[in-house]
Amino acid sequence: MADHSAPDTDWLRDATGAEIEGHLDALEPEERREWNWHWRLWARPEQLAPIGDWRTWLVMAGRGFGKTRCGAEWAAAIAEAEPTARIALVAANLAEGRAVMVEGESGLLNVGAPWRRPAFEPSLRRLTWPNGAQAMLYSAAEPESLRGPQHSHAWCDEIAKWDNASARATNAWDNLMMGLRLGTDPRVMATTTPRAVPLVTRLMTAERVAVTQGSTFDNAANLPTQFLDAMRDTYSGSLLGRQELDGELIADVEGALWSRALLETCREDASPELVRVVVAVDPPASADGDACGIVVAGLAADGIAHVLADASVEKAGPERWARTVATTAQAWNADRVVAEANQGGAMVASVLRAAQVSLPLKLVHASRGKAARAEPVAALYEAGRVRHAGTFAALEDQMCGLLAGGGYQGPGRSPDRADALVWALSELMLGKSGQPKVRVT
Numbered sequence: 001m002a003d004h005s006a007p008d009t010d011w012l013r014d015a016t017g018a019e020i021e022g023h024l025d026a027l028e029p030e031e032r033r034e035w036n037w038h039w040r041l042w043a044r045p046e047q048l049a050p051i052g053d054w055r056t057w058l059v060m061a062g063r064g065f066g067k068t069r070c071g072a073e074w075a076a077a078i079a080e081a082e083p084t085a086r087i088a089l090v091a092a093n094l095a096e097g098r099a100v101m102v103e104g105e106s107g108l109l110n111v112g113a114p115w116r117r118p119a120f121e122p123s124l125r126r127l128t129w130p131n132g133a134q135a136m137l138y139s140a141a142e143p144e145s146l147r148g149p150q151h152s153h154a155w156c157d158e159i160a161k162w163d164n165a166s167a168r169a170t171n172a173w174d175n176l177m178m179g180l181r182l183g184t185d186p187r188v189m190a191t192t193t194p195r196a197v198p199l200v201t202r203l204m205t206a207e208r209v210a211v212t213q214g215s216t217f218d219n220a221a222n223l224p225t226q227f228l229d230a231m232r233d234t235y236s237g238s239l240l241g242r243q244e245l246d247g248e249l250i251a252d253v254e255g256a257l258w259s260r261a262l263l264e265t266c267r268e269d270a271s272p273e274l275v276r277v278v279v280a281v282d283p284p285a286s287a288d289g290d291a292c293g294i295v296v297a298g299l300a301a302d303g304i305a306h307v308l309a310d311a312s313v314e315k316a317g318p319e320r321w322a323r324t325v326a327t328t329a330q331a332w333n334a335d336r337v338v339a340e341a342n343q344g345g346a347m348v349a350s351v352l353r354a355a356q357v358s359l360p361l362k363l364v365h366a367s368r369g370k371a372a373r374a375e376p377v378a379a380l381y382e383a384g385r386v387r388h389a390g391t392f393a394a395l396e397d398q399m400c401g402l403l404a405g406g407g408y409q410g411p412g413r414s415p416d417r418a419d420a421l422v423w424a425l426s427e428l429m430l431g432k433s434g435q436p437k438v439r440v441t
Contacts, residue, residue: 037113039073046214049074049189054210057189058203061214061247064223067191068157069106074189075155076112079133086182087135088146088154090172092161094125097137101157102127108135143171151176152183159203160195164264169199194249196260204249216245239397239411250397253409257371257378258399263388266381271306271389274298279311279329280424281339282416283321290413292321293420295395296332299428304385307424308332310392312417322350329359336360338427340419362427370419371406377425378402386425395421 040048047070049057057074059067079085089108091097102108102120108127109117118127118135125137138145140162154176162169180186194200194213203209220228235241242248252259275298282293296309311328313321329337339349341363349361366373380386388396394411398418401410408415 034113039077039111043070043073044218046212046218047073050210050212052210053208055187055208056203056206057187057210057212058200059189059191059212059214060194060200060249061212061218062216062245063193064216064219064227065214065247066106066219066222067193068100068104069111071155071157071189071191072101072106072108072111075135075153076108078153079118079129079135080112080116080131082152082183083129083131083133084183085133085153086151087133088138088149088151088156088176088179089127089135090138090140090146090154090156090176092139092158092163093141094137094139097139097157098122098125101155102137138172138176140169140172143168143175146172146175146179148179150179150182152180152186154180154188156188156190158192159190160192160197160200162197162199164197164199164261164267167198169197170202173199194243194247195264196249196252197264198261200249201261213247215247240393243393253401253403255403255405256400256409257374257402257404258381258396260396260400262381263396263399266384266386266388267391268306268387268389271298271308271387272300272302274306275301276428277308277332277334278424278427279325279332279334279337280420280422280427281321281325281337282419282423283318283340284316284416291416292316292324293416293418294321294325294328295417295420295424296328296334297421297424297428298332304387305380305425305428307386307388307392307395307421309390310395310417312394312420334359336362336427338362338364338423340423341365364423369406370415370422371402371404371408373426374399374402374418374422375404376430377422380425380429385429392417 047066059070061067075087075089079087089097089101091101100107104110109120116130118129120127127135136149159169162172176188180188190203192200204211216231217228231245235245239250243250250260277296277298280295280297284290284292291312291314294311294313295307296311297305297307299305309328309332311324313324325337337359339361395417398410398412398415399421401408402415402418403409
């Protein structure tokens, strides 16, 4: 088994140029040759495998932290140290596995000393190192492909992105772990940006799991200053920023109508052909107040609803958000616009007419609170009758902040995006009995 302990390289971080030169001068030619490729000299401490009796090493950190490089270097070190190593490389799908884990800038073909890098046989999905160690690519979307093969080690990338529909992600993980039985000390490394999906939350509490967490900004020395500034200015303090940049696993709010795990089971890459599409609008009370919630949803012939887009706008005046409604309706070829009239829905009608958009407009009047209106829609999710054609972070944050029985504990003062979603799905799915009183203009 390769040595997983971190080397004593602290001196290098504080050493002067002259001290490093002196150290290099004292090295043998072969040692100098290895200097630039010795990962343990250049890695941050949190990018090195922890000491201890762990079976799973979970690296859960923000984007740009260096997770892929960390995983590739760990797998390469195993392969170079153990000629008999048989390593599973598992990604959300084979295309991502090849593009990121193998051929990417920080992938296995681009890390480590060039003379020790593996040969890649794409048709066989196999990498072979000069010493005979091998790695095989697998797709987590095909759990059965991991039933049978045996491995000594595994590197699983972006496990929070694995397909959570029909428990494929957990099935893939379980099949992998049952085949991790070669060698004397089989281990697996999982790298991911945090999301509260069933597999990630399960690993966080499992035995013999070592967890490394970190932020995008931990890797500031290797990231463009403009990128870092933009991330701070745009996402600092938001739930999305806490998750995607700070690497924080956002826990569910107790008593919320939606859980993040539930939403992950609703995820799809694209929607099927739809028989009806609506754009729902929750207008703001004032131009400098809350956002204007604008959500697009459609209904398929099988009775399943599909959330297509969140086109909401922040702190926009009436003309701007109403124009966004018109543009969105045209872009999605919507059959109807549904707007809450309590907060200026009439403005939507006037702007649509001014833009000569000939769409039926339904003005709805809210007689109950947002959470009460949302409860029957949440039940549709529980019944598996709603899908999300993508990830809508800001919308989903608000959904997970609406509480059963009333109340809101999500970002912002009001769940405007979530309210627009409720209007859209009520229009598509709940029928006349589930609708508030309306008047069509």
